[in-house]
Amino acid sequence: MVAVRTAELVFQTASAPDTQRVAAKLARAMARIWAETKPTPRLVVGLVGELGAGKTTFVQGFISALRNGGQVRVTSPTFALVHQYPTSPPVHHFDLYRLSGADALDEIGFHGDAFADGITLVEWIRQIPDAIPDSWIEIEICLAPMPTGARQLRLRAHGEPATAVLECMG
Amino acid sequence: MRFAQRRTPHARAPGVYAESTSVVTQTNKEAVCLSGEPLTTLPPVETSVDKPILGIESSCDELACAVLSADGCTVLSDEVHSQIEMHAHFGGIVPEVASRDHVRRLTFVLEQALKKAGVTLSDLGGIAVTAGPGLIGSLLCGLEFAKGLALATGLPLVGVHHHEGHLAAAFLSDKPPVGPFVALLVSGGHTSLIHVEKLGGPYAVIGETRDDAAGEAFDKTAKFLGLGYPGGIVIDRLAADADADRFPFPDVMAGKNNFDFSFSGLKTAAIVLARAQPAPLEGQALRDFCASFQAAVVENLLKKAFRAVRLHDTKQLVICGGVAANRELRTRAETRAHREGVRLIIPEKRWCTDNAAMIARAGWTRLMCGAKGRDTISAQPYWKLA
Numbered sequence: 001m002v003a004v005r006t007a008e009l010v011f012q013t014a015s016a017p018d019t020q021r022v023a024a025k026l027a028r029a030m031a032r033i034w035a036e037t038k039p040t041p042r043l044v045v046g047l048v049g050e051l052g053a054g055k056t057t058f059v060q061g062f063i064s065a066l067r068n069g070g071q072v073r074v075t076s077p078t079f080a081l082v083h084q085y086p087t088s089p090p091v092h093h094f095d096l097y098r099l100s101g102a103d104a105l106d107e108i109g110f111h112g113d114a115f116a117d118g119i120t121l122v123e124w125i126r127q128i129p130d131a132i133p134d135s136w137i138e139i140e141i142c143l144a145p146m147p148t149g150a151r152q153l154r155l156r157a158h159g160e161p162a163t164a165v166l167e168c169m170g
Numbered sequence: 171m172r173f174a175q176r177r178t179p180h181a182r183a184p185g186v187y188a189e190s191t192s193v194v195t196q197t198n199k200e201a202v203c204l205s206g207e208p209l210t211t212l213p214p215v216e217t218s219v220d221k222p223i224l225g226i227e228s229s230c231d232e233l234a235c236a237v238l239s240a241d242g243c244t245v246l247s248d249e250v251h252s253q254i255e256m257h258a259h260f261g262g263i264v265p266e267v268a269s270r271d272h273v274r275r276l277t278f279v280l281e282q283a284l285k286k287a288g289v290t291l292s293d294l295g296g297i298a299v300t301a302g303p304g305l306i307g308s309l310l311c312g313l314e315f316a317k318g319l320a321l322a323t324g325l326p327l328v329g330v331h332h333h334e335g336h337l338a339a340a341f342l343s344d345k346p347p348v349g350p351f352v353a354l355l356v357s358g359g360h361t362s363l364i365h366v367e368k369l370g371g372p373y374a375v376i377g378e379t380r381d382d383a384a385g386e387a388f389d390k391t392a393k394f395l396g397l398g399y400p401g402g403i404v405i406d407r408l409a410a411d412a413d414a415d416r417f418p419f420p421d422v423m424a425g426k427n428n429f430d431f432s433f434s435g436l437k438t439a440a441i442v443l444a445r446a447q448p449a450p451l452e453g454q455a456l457r458d459f460c461a462s463f464q465a466a467v468v469e470n471l472l473k474k475a476f477r478a479v480r481l482h483d484t485k486q487l488v489i490c491g492g493v494a495a496n497r498e499l500r501t502r503a504e505t506r507a508h509r510e511g512v513r514l515i516i517p518e519k520r521w522c523t524d525n526a527a528m529i530a531r532a533g534w535t536r537l538m539c540g541a542k543g544r545d546t547i548s549a550q551p552y553w554k555l556a
Contacts, residue, residue: 051441057434075380080305080359
């Protein structure tokens with residue numbers, strides 16, 4: 001059996017813009033891997049963290065670092081369930097907060113062709129275990145017990161090509 | 171009832187669901203339009219509608235049918251079937267559950283609406299149905315059902331933009347807006363300031379939320395506090411007569427020189443503040459906390475809305491959408507409107523939350539202005555108002 005490679009990076013950030021700089025760094029690394037290898041299946045980033053941790057804030061920093069991302073308005077997809085951004089690479093921004101069960105994933109076309117290319121960002125990914133692919137980058141954002149603004153970000157790569165992305169970043 | 175005897179829509183209902191599901195996964199271009207192209211502005215021509223209009227709304231967790239009089243002034247019936255109780259269990263809307271339930275209830279809700287209005291399908295002059303934006307599965311249920319109905323009856327069918335519906339709710343009152351106005355549209359999924367030339371457009375979106383919708387901030391904060399769903403109503407109830415000055419909430423603005431909103435920071439502030447309390451929030455402290463949080467959200471909304479009114483050469487403000495049912499928002503808006511000499515129009519509470527009367531009203535305006543009914547309307551989950 002082949003050992004699955006993993007990688008982990010931890011950041012302590014002092015403010016929302018600081019958190020967004022880490023997100024931007026990850027975005028640039030992912031864009032590079034995407035451009036060089038066009039990985040299939042798609043690149044998936046799962047955001048883990050309680051309410052108010054700053055998952056959408058992280059996504060805003062991520063998008064702004066991509067080509068054509070400067071003008072994109074990133075808002076919480078909790079209500080709409082998925083937002084798609086015309087960046088390069090294209091990004092699909094899911095929010096599973098209101099969902100439960102594998103059926104709900106099918107209903108929104110989570111595994112469908114419409115979201116096959118580019119990067120898929122998933123808030124509340126642990127809400128539905130079926131949303132978690134073999135290879136993905138887990139972003140854990142911790143709010144407490146720090147004061148507002150400060151966060152601990154734990155970036156964990158599961159399998160390939162996720163590990164290559166984190167290595168490219170560090 | 172005549173409609174039930176035909177059996178066609180009855181027999182169709184389960185099929186509609188099966189069809190809808192496959193449509194979603196295949197992203198069939200004809201039935202679903204994902205581009206988010208903006209709404210077309212109405213031409214200024216006016217024709218007439220001489221029969222009542224049926225409205226159907228199913229874009230989210232409310233399923234509703236309503237009949238509007240031929241002159242567009244009187245709501246003859248307004249049947250809403252809400253799934254709030256079912257969704258309360260999940261702490262929010264579960265689209266799969268929503269669309270399954272919609273299919274089951276559609277025929278019944280329609281029959282009730284026709285019966286209460288004292289009309290049959292043959293008395294109607296047209297059908298208006300929400301075509302977007304919204305949850306695709308839910309949208310398709312109402313839309314495909316309406317298409318079947320239009321096909322069976324030969325009635326013209328118009329697809330209505332859900333937000334135009336909310337704006338149209340302001341025209342269901344005895345004192346509707348006259349001329350251009352600024353509208354604050356606040357709900358669980360949307361928070362925007364819109365300049366409205368007239369109902370039917372042109373519309374200009376002058377401000378939007380940069381992160382969470384106002385209703386979403388209520389829902390998520392309520393969930394964090396363990397208060398249940400929908401958060402806005404629960405917080406509103408607890409906040410009544412409580413001390414809104416007890417807990418300090420930051421004045422979270424998305425910049426002072428624009429009309430955008432930001433509620434994510436306020437939600438986080440609520441969580442951090444609640445955690446910092448020496449004891450868990452309960453009793454009077456919880457009520458005061460809800461009142462303080464609610465006042466902060468409302469103040470944010472109104473500050474920008476009234477500034478938009480001042481700068482957009484109008485003296486009229488419409489507040490619509492589900493959050494417009496919030497008592498604190500209504501009271502503070504009235505006080506402020508009185509002080510600033512602004513004509514304030516807030517629809518009745520039942521027409522703030524999702525309903526079909528507003529969809530019928532918007533559809534009535536479109537039919538009046540010569541919109542041609544057609545049966546090829548696509549569901550547009552990302553439809554833009556402007």
